[in-house]
Structure formats: C-alpha cells, structure tokens
Amino acid sequence: MEELTRLAAIPSVAFPGHPEEPVLAAAAMTEELLRSTGLPHVRQIPVEGSFPAVYGEAPAPPGAPTVLLYAHYDVQPAGDPALWRTPPFQPTFVDGALFGRGVADDKSGVIAHVLALRAFQGRFPVGVKVIIEGQEEYAGERLEAFVERNPDLLRADAIVVADTGNPSVGDASVTTSLRGMAAFTVEVRTLAEAVHSGSFGGAAPDALAALIRMLAALHDENGDVRVPGLPRGIFLGTGPSDEEFRATAGVLDGVSLVGSGSLADRLWASYAITVTGIDVPSVQHAINAVQPAARARITVRVPPAGDPKTAVNDVVEHLRHAAPWGVNVAVSDLVVGSGFQADTGGRARAALNRAMERAFGRPPRDIGAGGSIPLVATLVKQYPAAEILLFGAEDDGAAIHAPNERLVIEELRRAATAEALFLADYADF
Structure with a gap:
C-alpha cells in the first residue's frame, strides 16, 4: 500500500505539454521496485522519441519456460480537478479502495508484478523478463518500434499483460480480444x-x-x-446486461444507450x-x-x-x-x-485458469475489451509462438481515464496472487 501510494502520487503524465521530470521520477521508482524483487538484472533502457522503459531479467532454470511481464508507469492527465472527490495525485484510501490517477491504470499492474515476483524471494521457477514502459497512454508506436529492433530482448514462451481487469470486482476474467x-x-x-x-x-x-x-x-x-x-462487428461471448452497463458507466436516468446490436458487439467488436x-x-x-x-x-x-x-x-x-x-x-x-485476438487453448492459459480459480475462488471467463494496448499487436507479430495473457487488478468500475479513478485493494491482492500461482504452475511446462 505504501509503495503503490508513493508511486501513484507521482504525476507521470507522458503527454506533450506536461513536465518530463515526474515521468522520469516514476521510471526511477519503478526501477527501485523491480530491484526489490530479487531480479539480478534491472536497468532503464532508452526508447527513441519516448521515455525510458524499465527492464528486469532473471535466467530460466534448466528446462523451464520464460515469462515476460508487461505494464506501464505513465498515466492519463487528471483532467478537471473540480470533478475529483479527492486530489488526483494525493492517493486517498477510502473503504478498502485507493483513489487517485493511475492507481488502477496501470500502476496496479506494476505493483502486481512486483508482489508476484517477491513471493519467490529471488528463486524464480521460470525465466523472468519484465518490461515497464513510460508512454503507453499517449499511444503511438514508440516501444513497438523498439521491440521490432530488439527481438531477442523480450522473447518469451508466455507474456502476461497486466493492463486489464474484470467486469466487476471478483469476477475472474481473461481478456481475449482488444480493439x-x-x-x-x-x-x-x-x-x-x-x-x-x-x-x-x-x-x-x-x-x-x-x-x-x-x-x-x-x-x-x-x-x-x-x-x-x-x-458493425459481432462478439461471440457474453457481455454485460444493459442494467449492469448503465450502472457501471453512470448513465443518467432517462438517457438512452446509443448504437445497435448487443453490448458485447458494440463494446468489443465494432x-x-x-x-x-x-x-x-x-x-x-x-x-x-x-x-x-x-x-x-x-x-x-x-x-x-x-x-x-x-x-x-x-x-x-x-x-x-x-x-x-x-x-x-x-x-x-x-x-x-492495432487490435488483438487471443488463442485460448495453450498450456500457459491452462496454468492461468488454475491459478485464477485458486486466487478468485472461481474459474475465469473470456471477455473482450474496448480499449487498446498498442504493444500487444506487436508482440503477437514478433513472437507468434508465445501465449499472451491479459488480466489484472482493474475492473469496469475503476473509472480509469476518468475522474475518481480507484483500485479495490482486495482485487490487487487476488491479481498478484493469481500471477504468482501462475508462475509456479507454468514452471512445469
């Protein structure tokens, strides 16, 4: 909690026109956090035209697979401070949740990786690579170009992207498509x-x-x-009900939803x-x-x-x-x-299913996401044999990119536990 609060207090907005110093400060703290996990190799890597990526690595034990862990330390601008119930860059704990810009998207992902790695006290059951980037929210193709120029650096058997979450708190889910x-x-x-x-x-x-x-x-x-x-597209899975969506999105009484087709179609496939x-x-x-x-x-x-x-x-x-x-x-x-569509039948996904069932008390279901993570499509292209797994501590009520962003602390605990259990299970690859 102390570390997440300290990290989220840094206004690491990597948009043009915002100061660079806080973004670099967030990179420095992210490096400090990765060093605390016992990873033997941690450093900042310059990314052309962008802010540095923080990279950590531990070699795989003989015969074990390698897992790449991804998150980002930059955040969206806070917007109008008058719309926040608490100061956006003074993280505030209220009733089991932490409120502040970036506490969910995606500094929760950074902390989830750190917590999962610390569980092994430096004796990792798999090879570990970690890449935490510094300009995901502004989009563009900066880290993507870096990956294409340095393919061996991030090569892995499975890739965990901790920049998504569940439709609701405790509803274990794996994101299998991104727009x-x-x-x-x-x-x-x-x-x-x-x-x-x-x-x-x-x-x-x-x-x-x-x-x-x-x-x-x-x-x-x-x-x-x-x-x-x-x-308009079609999503084959099940999306939220109109009532659930209206409540989560805060649609005012008497105001209609827009568009046609199912909500899953509109949100995830169109x-x-x-x-x-x-x-x-x-x-x-x-x-x-x-x-x-x-x-x-x-x-x-x-x-x-x-x-x-x-x-x-x-x-x-x-x-x-x-x-x-x-x-x-x-x-x-x-x-x-670009978008992303996952293959859901591999060994890494099977290990994640078992891990999430233990951590959340229920097996995960497949969902789509209307948001975008530009790096994922590049990872698919660069490492076609790798399984890419998207899950995390966010949820649809976290108000990411909006005023009053919040993170439910128990959801962070479950996500980090699931990741640690996955690493241990996947070691038997």
Whole structure:
C-alpha cells in the first residue's frame, strides 16, 4: 500500500505539454521496485522519441519456460480537478479502495508484478523478463518500434499483460480480444481572424459551426457509426446486461444507450468514434465574435481484425465530405495501434485458469475489451509462438481515464496472487 501510494502520487503524465521530470521520477521508482524483487538484472533502457522503459531479467532454470511481464508507469492527465472527490495525485484510501490517477491504470499492474515476483524471494521457477514502459497512454508506436529492433530482448514462451481487469470486482476474467485505435486532430479554418458577430454574423463562415456539422455527421440518429467502410462487428461471448452497463458507466436516468446490436458487439467488436476534446473559446471567456478556427481531437476504436490506418483514412475522408462552405480542413497528430485476438487453448492459459480459480475462488471467463494496448499487436507479430495473457487488478468500475479513478485493494491482492500461482504452475511446462 505504501509503495503503490508513493508511486501513484507521482504525476507521470507522458503527454506533450506536461513536465518530463515526474515521468522520469516514476521510471526511477519503478526501477527501485523491480530491484526489490530479487531480479539480478534491472536497468532503464532508452526508447527513441519516448521515455525510458524499465527492464528486469532473471535466467530460466534448466528446462523451464520464460515469462515476460508487461505494464506501464505513465498515466492519463487528471483532467478537471473540480470533478475529483479527492486530489488526483494525493492517493486517498477510502473503504478498502485507493483513489487517485493511475492507481488502477496501470500502476496496479506494476505493483502486481512486483508482489508476484517477491513471493519467490529471488528463486524464480521460470525465466523472468519484465518490461515497464513510460508512454503507453499517449499511444503511438514508440516501444513497438523498439521491440521490432530488439527481438531477442523480450522473447518469451508466455507474456502476461497486466493492463486489464474484470467486469466487476471478483469476477475472474481473461481478456481475449482488444480493439485497436487511431486518434487524430482535425482543424477547420474559415477566416483570417475573428470578426464581430453583429457586423459579420450571418454571412461570415463560422469555423465552429462548420466543425459541429462535421462531427455530427459521424453518427446516425441511433448513435451508430455512419462512416462508410466501418461496419458493425459481432462478439461471440457474453457481455454485460444493459442494467449492469448503465450502472457501471453512470448513465443518467432517462438517457438512452446509443448504437445497435448487443453490448458485447458494440463494446468489443465494432468501431466506435469519440470526440475527446474541442479547442474553442470557453463559455467563461466567450466574446461576441465569429470564430476563424476550431479544432477537435477524435479517437476511433477499431475491431481486433480491423486496420487502424484504413479506418482513420475512412473517417477523415468522411469528415472532409461533410465539411460545409468549402472550409479549410487539416489533420495532424495521428497515432494508431492495432487490435488483438487471443488463442485460448495453450498450456500457459491452462496454468492461468488454475491459478485464477485458486486466487478468485472461481474459474475465469473470456471477455473482450474496448480499449487498446498498442504493444500487444506487436508482440503477437514478433513472437507468434508465445501465449499472451491479459488480466489484472482493474475492473469496469475503476473509472480509469476518468475522474475518481480507484483500485479495490482486495482485487490487487487476488491479481498478484493469481500471477504468482501462475508462475509456479507454468514452471512445469
């Protein structure tokens, strides 16, 4: 608890415009934590264009397999502090849960690995490799390119990705599919500069009004994506009920869910487009002027088998087609990451099933995830024989990427226990 609280108190936001010093401080503490596990080799590794990855390694005993453990020490920005019930970077313990930015996503993953490794007191039953990266939340392909240039460094028989979790606390689950993602900024320009809305309004083209029309064209009246080339997918497993989802997402009474098809289809197997930010004058600082420019940040979630680059091209083309009045449209700051679909029948998965049943008191079930972990697709491509296992201490009520992020401490205990039991069981590979 003390270590997680100390790590989560570091505002390690690796987005452009945020200070670098806290990110480097989180890297240093992550290195300190990995050294405390008894790993004989721990170091920081520079990653071109990004923050350092923290790497640890212990050789495999004769005949034993090697397991790679992954997490990330960077976090999302806190957003508006007024929306937090506790200070985002002063982790606060309340009724069995720790509240603060990054306590779940993904500093819980860092601590889960540390706890699982400490259980062996330096006598590991399998070969161990650990990679903790420092810029996962901003996406891009920085660590992915590093992996491709250094394939032997992370080569393993099984890979544990501690950056997911269960639908609800105690509901043991393994994530078997991830959507890919793409994100970009679109800018609309119409005038050389802002002009008086009384003198020019009604004839001067308003950049904000044009952008609003373009963004509204992304979805139909039901909330389904209306971009040509982005069809709805199908997830074969079972997703949450409408009631469970409404409660977890905090949907207000009387407000409908959007889209069609099952919730599993919508959340785990279909395209989703979200406008995550708009640059225009705030209401507080509004003036009576026609706006000359407006920008929006758009995120596209892509089904596991979809191509993020093709998807973002389709979305950009649709926006350009929807742009009114001949406005100037520019796109910048594009990042992409591919999705993932797991093979669930290997020896590592069988060992994990046994470990999770012991730790959680029930066998795990397969679920999908609507979020993206860009590195996973690269690991699949680079190490096709390795089994990739995604589980962790997060849950759907953890409010990751949102105000009041929280981690249930007992869930962390169970996830770390399951990981330690898995390492011990998998040693009989």
